[in-house]
Amino acid sequence: MKRVENVLREHRYQRSHIIQILQDIQVEFNYLPKEALEYVSQRLKIPLSKIYSIATFYAGFSLNPRGKHLCTVCMGTACYVRGAAAILNEFERKLNIKPGATTKEMNYSLETVNCLGCCAIGPIVVYDGKYIGEFKLKDIGRILKGRA
Amino acid sequence: MKPALIISAGTCGLARGAEALIKAAKDYQRKRRLHREFEIKITGCHGLCEAEPNILVHFNGKFIFYQKLKPENVKDIIEKTILKGTIIKEFLWFDSETRKRYVDIDEIPFYQKQKRILLGHNVLIEPKYIKDYMKFGGYSAVGKVLKKYRPLDVINIIKKSGLRGRGGAGFPTGKKWELCQKAKSSEKYVVCNADEGDPGAYMDRSLLEGNSHSVIEGIIIGAYAIGAQEGIIYVRNEYPLAIRNLGIALKQAHNKGFLGKNILKSKFNFEITVVRGAGAFVCGEETALLTSIEGRVGRPKPRPPYPTESGLWGKPTNINNVETWANIPQIISKGAEWFSGIGTKRSKGTKIFSLVGKINNTGLVEVPMGITLREIIDEIGGGIPGGKEFKAVQTGGPSGGCIPKSLLDLPIDYESLTKAGSMMGSGGMIVMDEDTCMVDIARYFLDFSLHESCGKCPSCRLGTKQMVEILDRITEGEGKEGDIEFLENIGKNxxxxSLCGLGQTAANPVLTTIKYFRDEYLAHIKEKRCPALVCKSLISYVIDSELCGGCTICAKNCPSDAITGEPKGIYTIDQKKCTKCGICFTICPSKFKAVKKVSPPIK
Amino acid sequence: MIKITINKKEILAKRGETVLEVAQRQGIYIPTLCYHKDLVPYGGCRLCIVEVKGWSVPVASCTLPVQDGMVVKTDTPRLKKLRRFSLQLILSEHPHACLICDKEEECVQYQECIAKSAVTFGCKFCARNGDCELQELVEKLGIKEIPFEFSYRNLEIEKFDPFFERDYNLCVLCGRCVRMCQEVRGAGILDFQHRGPETLVGTAYNLSHLEAGCQFCGACVDVCPTGALRDRYSKWLGSPQRSVKTTCALCNIGCSININVRANTVVSSTPDNNQICVRGRFGIAPLVHHPKRIISPMLRKGERLVEVEWEEAFDFVCSKVVEHKGKTGILFSPQLTIEAINSVYGLADHLKCEKLATTSALETNLKPLDLKGFRGNLVFVIVNTDMISDFSPLLLKLRSPQKIKPVFIVIDAVDSKLTQIVDLWLRPELGKEVDVLKLLFAQKKMKNTTAVSTRDIKLGKDLLKKKNIYLLYNPYNIENITVPKYVKKIPLTAKINTLKIIDMGVDSPTMDLLQDKNIDCLYLLGTAPKLNWKYKTIIVQDCFPPQFRFDLFLPTATFAEVNGSVVNIEGKIKRIRKAIEPLGKSKSDDWIIAQISKRLNHNTKNRKPKKRKTIISAIAKTKKVSEKYPIHLIVRENGYSYRGHRLATLMKGFERLRGDNCVWLNNRTAKKSKIKDGAEIKIIGRTLNLVMPARVTEDVPENSVLVYYHPSMGAVNSQPVRITKKDKQR
Incomplete structure (x- = not known):
């Protein structure tokens, strides 16, 4: 909770910063732990239901722990017309999870994003923060194998 | 001037390996101690994303454009071009339309038809250094305004320029400022909407990454005109580089006295803070954006009252998007007449479009209003790759519509696009070819709007849901007679x-595709056929026995073991086992191209 | 005034009004769903849309402020079409089979007893059938079919909380409950969760309302236009036939309520254009019709209790009070009507009884609370009193929007829902509350031994600067309060009629009465928790049987069954109106006493009872813990009782909500003494011996236990006790 307290202090305990606070907590923990949200609710006197409402409204927040590796498939229009749906399908099949979920052994999380603004080089997959442009179906095997 | 190696390092440049180029260049410069001979500039996006990663060599007044480079090429460029002045032909841009190579960036057809009054500086300015921006006249507009003009003068200039909001509906910017200026309140806000949510549009990102000072300068001028003490830039969190560069720029502007108390020794005080969005398309809607800044869920509120009367924290607030703000310093510096000389009767200035999808030269293009779609697609964009047939261009994102071939000679401005059933939006322009299914695209956009709906109005939350369900059915071959009319009916209602812009425009992609591509809908519904061979349920994959080389690759890679055959013989796909993942189609060696899609599917 | 035109009619309107308000005032019907008069308009249901001249798109009238010269149409074919469209879409998510069924008229004949079906898939299966705003709208908008695919959310029906159930499959997302919970009640238990087609109303993490800290005021239930939120008790009792406006006598606020009646059954009690609390909303109907109620006179004959007629009962009373003249003690609950209290005093006078006491906390300097007296820049300092639990309607008034937002400071060693919402919570060591007050108001530097950090004290001092300071406290929960004169003390007594009783006076504190060995006959109106020894005769006049042996039981009617009045904390006389006839043979308290008086030849009419000297419950000084008694006992007055019976004992919902029949024990203390949650434990003090189940909590500080009690049983705040596990049964 010290880490959460630090985040709150950085935002000078301003209630209006709640979205930014949640973003920073997510950077800190890689997701939004329940205990952290309860703590924020208590410290800032914002009802937990409201914080939860924000956390479930904005797509950028994850309430579940993510896996070691994060694969984000861009589903922007430009990527879509260049075959992003097939890439997502293949990820789903290979990892056996739906977007937004994490594999059982907590190795991979699969997510989608509306647009990364790199439309010119689509389809794009972001793997652990690295942008891979002109992604091909066969690249999936490659990056998943490179896990070690 | 000292020769310079200008490396484009926007997010897409970095995604394509610009980082390695930078490292190679820096290493080489250090190793050979060439700091005096040339400088390295790391800039934002140059616009022609297709060419990434690229390097622009500034040499003897020329800007030599080298494209699609690898780290090992850097050494050659330095040794040959910078030190010896020779041009390396194979790195030059090759234009697919004219089938020629070009040396100077300005000669490239992609750039020739453009008028890059906003993006032009991206090439010259290193976003980390405010001095670069100031060297090209940056922040002189703020100085001019504070010394020469009263707030009303500024508003009059903007009104006279004819500038309209670049984020969507095109409300006259000067008029908006005037409304906000007139609102009585001791506290006012200006907001920059950088929540560029339209998938397929990224000009705001590029502007913020490459030249955020121009946006900041515009906001300062706007704040002065309106009488605001505080500005907020609301940026999508999906744009980390833009947020970083913006942060640096704000700090520098502060240090130079363009922000803070008594700006440039005047009585004007102004501060800007950055607020990061958290992933909600609806927050591009101004009332939703404001509630989001206030730390709440971004559900739109009914207007009136308009934000110019009661916006952020109930105070008068003026919201413009990034591109609109970036235009302001230019108008102040060069005059309203100069600006209104560009464009059409009702739409002035330039507009940045992100030209993406099935197009040869993908990238950001800045063109004067009134240019035709054909000019953009054929001349700037260099046509459709692979000799495919152009089908439609989608503008305006999920709120816009698809414009068919027959309207390609339409001069682009706010009114003409609206008339065609689409809208300017923030300027996404997604080109589609014969391989794009219009029903599937309509379904894609609608599904997007459905999941981005805030859930407040039944018409948007449930109306789009009903439409998606019908479109799902149609793409799955379960379409019924009357579906098209029903879709149109729901769409119009x-x-x-609906309350906000998202709901009011959500049906546009469906209504325009029905209007212009009714045949495709009918093919899906009546013949159970997808003409573009996209809708999974309506196609089958088959191997053309005459083309199959028996290379076994498809069988080895088929995840469901649906492909059988003898090596060097002919392979066949068992339709019962096939999951239509399409791997065989993409993996079949191009010398054979034996895997084909057919529709209607084989039963 | 400004002029607007609605449907070609010119209408004068005030600036700031909405088009909907103006239309409603003029009797122009505009359909609404998410609109509610008590809530901030939301503009979400899109049914109240109107056309405004010069605007291309219809706008919601509930959020549209009138402008001079505005020309509005409310009834065009386009609007009708769009309203139908929106409602049809809403219904595409709401089980609507019955709404559009062409056999609707005959349905009742065919399907009789389906009302208790677990899943509502049509109106005939819904408890709100006939009282549903959707049904009304469907009729008004003339919807005969729904062209859309029906989608059932298939959510689990939430039945796990006390008092009300939630079936979000029926929810139309109008957000009334959300706005009620957030804006009006300031509780924030409910909010919209997720977005787009997944949007739902709910708590954080789908917690139960109990876990989420809900007060169960029921305001959400009352604004729900559909059957999504339903009062569990009244769910299948049918819709009420009439409502009786009366007063809730369960606490000292005395809220106006409506008791809703069908035949001679109280179906529910609902607020009367105000905000009430869980007691008034969910406590009354099940209390009135409680299975444990005794509704005939009962007389002990030998070892057996026998049902008798009133005559026989009165004969017994008369003979006994005469027999024990001068040795009869009367102990009455304050939760009677004023008329009944007067007749009790009259009877006592006639019997020359010098032993009259009441089961309520009293304070001599009690004055009527003047709500209008709170003006200016306000700070409320609340000591040892959970105002959310006990006085929530009052707290809402104090918190309601004013020019300057009032500041709230709580001083309490015990955690509660209140501490979560106030501006500052000072948590002293137990028994040091008064010291914290001294520190807050000290002019000079003082030694701080309260366990509240000096920084927090400074924060508190800053908050108090240049403000009008009010000190709110239940006098039973904190003693010896001394504050500077400029601080106004506002004692909050929990029981209704305390102002009346202070005015009339009593002879002795309850505790003294129960320890008076000269009393042979005890006459109880209401109950006492525990008797110290055997009396020769015990007469009980009450609704529920006591926990001890008695000789005669006189069944009284509850406040829902009688006429009369009560006086509340503000000193207002509030009417109690008879909603139903007294159940069985039960009678009102005043009738019973009048009958006894008559038989004793005592004329109750036109005679003012004499006043007695007021005696405040004896307060023991805080003693230090010792080795023998190592734990502090915290006692809070139980505001959740009726005539001395804990609501928690009578109704399971209250037990789950409050657990005021338990001992609350700090988790570390519990671990040390190896006591598990739910175990029966003994609390032993110098004058105390209690057995209660334990509840383990973090709310109570270490080395202390908390009980909710009423002031009769010798449980004194801060007294040292020891706790042991109850001996296993031999």
């Missing part, structure tokens, strides 16, 4: 019954 959703437009009228």
């Amino acid at each position: 959703v437009k009228l019954a």
